[in-house]
Amino acid sequence: MGEMFLSHLTLSHFRSHRLVRLDLDARPVVIHGNNGAGKTNLIEAVSLFSPGRGLRRASAQDMARKPEALGWKLNAILNAPSGQHEISVTSDAGAARQVQIDSKSVPQTALAQLTRVLWLIPAMDRLWIEGAEGRRRFLDRMVLSFFPSHAEASLTYEKTMRERNRLLKEQVRDAHWYAVLEAQMAKTGADIHANRAATLTRLREAQGSASPQFPAAELDLVQSEGTMPESEADLLSALQESRFRDMAAGRTLVGPHRTDLYGSYAAKGVPASDCSTGEQKALLISLILANARALTADIGAPPILLLDEVAAHLDAGRRAALYDEICTLGAQAWMTGTGPELFSDLGSRAQHLDVSDQNGVSEASFVN
Secondary structure, eight states, X not given: OOOOEEEEEEEEEETTEEEEEEEOOSSOEEEEOOTTSSHHHHHHHHHTTSSSSTTTTOOTGGGBOTTTOOEEEEEEEEEETTEEEXXXXXXXXXXXXXXXXXXXXXXXXXXXXXXXXXXXXXXXXXXXXXXXXXXXXXXXXXXXXXXXXXXXXXXXXXXXXXXXXXXXXXXXXOHHHHHHHHHHHHHHHHHHHHHHHHHHHHHHHHGGGOOTTSOOEXXXXXXXXXXXXXXXXXXXXXXXXXXXXXXXXXXXXXXXGGEEEEEEETTTTEEGGGSOHHHHHHHHHHHHHHHHHHHHHHHXXXXXXXXXXXXXXXXXXXXXXXXXXXXXXXXXXXXXXXXXXXXXXXXXXXXXXXXXXXXXXXXXXEEO
C-alpha cells in the first residue's frame, strides 16, 4: 500500500505562528497545548493544501499574522503515490492565495488531483441539527476526495447559477438569455448529483468494516422540495419549466444546490438529528473513517486526516478504537487536544508536538 503524508511543513506569518518548521514521518501527529496556543492554526495550514478555503473557511487576509499583516506562506513536501511533490500556498498582504506545485503556478482546483485531506472540527458537531448548507459542504468535501473533478464542476455550476439569478432578478423574460446558462447548469448539475450518489454508495460499502464503537450511518440525498432531476435532460427541463416561478422568487429553486444530506443511526433507525450529542459525534467519526477506508482502497493510500479536539468528548473505549483505526489505516492523522493524557493510548505510534504561546507568538516543538 502507498502512503500520503507531509514529510515537511513550514508556516511563515500564518495566524499566531511567526515561523514554524516541522520535519515529519508518516505516523499520526498529536498536537497538544493550552486553549488558544495555536494548535488549530497548524491543522488549518495543512487543510489549505487541498482545494477550498480551509477548515475555517476564512479569507486569505484573516489568516495573516497580526499585527504585521505582511501576508503569509505555507510550504510542504507531500509524499504521495505519484511521488514526492513540493507545494507552496502563499498570500501577499491583502491578496488572494496563490498555489504552486513543484514550482509551477496552478489553480487551487489542481490540488484535488494530488492530495486527499479530510477533516472533522468542533463546528461540525451541530451538523445534523443546523441548516442544509453545512451538510452539503460536508458531503461535497467527501465527494471531492473521490472525484477531483467535482471542484471544477461545482465552481462552474455556482458561477452559472449566479448569472441566471441575475437575469431572474432583473425580470428578463427572453428565453435566449437563459438557454446557454441552463444548458451549462444542467450538465454540471447532473455531474454533481451523480458524484454525490456514487460517494454515498462507496460510504455505505466502507461502513461494513467499521469498528462497533462507531455506529454506521444510513445516508440519503433529499430535496428541500420535490425531487432532484437526476439526468442532464431532466434537469434542463426542470430549469426551463421553473423559470417563471424562479423569477418570482428571484433565485433558482431547482438543482443540486437545493439538495440536503439526510442521515440516521442505521442500527436504531433514528434520525441523526434526534440522536444524543455523543451519538452524533460518533456518526461523524464513522463517516470520516469510512471515507478514509474507501479512499485507501481506491487510490492505494490513506488520506491525510485533520481531527480537531476529536478526543475531548469520546470515552476511553472510543478513543482507543479511533486510534487503532487510524493506525490500521496507516493515515497521517493530525489530532489536537489540550493535554497529552488524551493520547496516551497512541504512545510511540504517533509523533507528539507541544504548542505553546510565548508573548503572542505560537511555538511548536516535538516531545518524546
